Amino acid sequence: MKKTIWLATNSEDKIKEFNFLLDYFEIKTLKDIDKNIDIVEDGITFVxxxxxKAKYLSNLVKGIIIADDSGLCINNLNGFPGVHSKRWAGENISDWNIINNKLLDILKANDLNTIEKRSAYFNCTLAMIDTDSNISEIFEGKVDGYIGFDQAGSEGFAYDKVFIPNGYDKTFAQLGFEIKQQLSHRSIAIKKLANHLKNNYKF
Known part of the structure; x- marks a missing residue:
């Protein structure tokens, strides 16, 4: 029988990635409690x-709880959009094609017209709370790359259509799901979490 881990998200795309990389766990999410839960993320850092999010869920369920905050950081824009990656374009704008186009327009307006000037990275910070032992841990993942000049690809979500990881000439959305899981910021953080669980817990 698989050990249950609680994940503080409603995002189907994130759930898919966690299930893929932690397939030996049963992952339950906010959807298993109330699909309408929307946690206010008003912190100033990814941590x-x-x-x-982890603390919010720890007040509702017990056991091992994980939550991530992820974002795109553009070096020549002082890390923009960073922790505001999801909502900077407007609270009511959820279409990632629109958001990506707005981002590309900002890069053009700031004369960031070469690959070097468009350097960026994805950050993922995972928080884990074990309510049984009252222990919390932080795991981080980062992948460097740059922002392309147009949206490209049909897979992935968020900024996957514009982010090209170093060493490649295609966006995450073009490279596809399984290759992304080998490279991405979230996969790096999840693998660190997995090693921690393997070394400190008996399942």
Whole structure:
């Protein structure tokens, strides 16, 4: 019987990635409690927001709880959009094609017209709370790359259509799901979490 881990998200795309990389666990999410839960993420760092979500869920369920906060950071824009990656374009704008186009327009407006000037990275911060032992841990993953000049690809979500990881000439959305899981910021953080669980727990 698989050990249950609680994940503080409603995002189907994130759930898919966690299930793929932690397939030896049963992952339950906010959807298993109330699909309408929307946790306010008002921290100023990725760690803040990850812990806000983990702590919120720890008041509802017991056991091992994980939450992530992820974002795209563009070096020549002082890390923009960073922790605001999901909502900077407007609270009511959820179409990632629109958001990506707005981002590309900002890069053009700032004369960031070469690959070097468009350097960026994805960050993922995972917070884990074990309510049984009252222990919390943080795991982080980062992947460097740059922002392409147009949206490309049909897979993935969020900024996957514009982010090209170093060493490749295709976006995450073009490279596809399984290759992304070998490279991405979230996969790096999840693998660190998996090693921690393997070394410290008996399942």
């Amino acid at each position: 803040d927001n990850a812990m806000i």
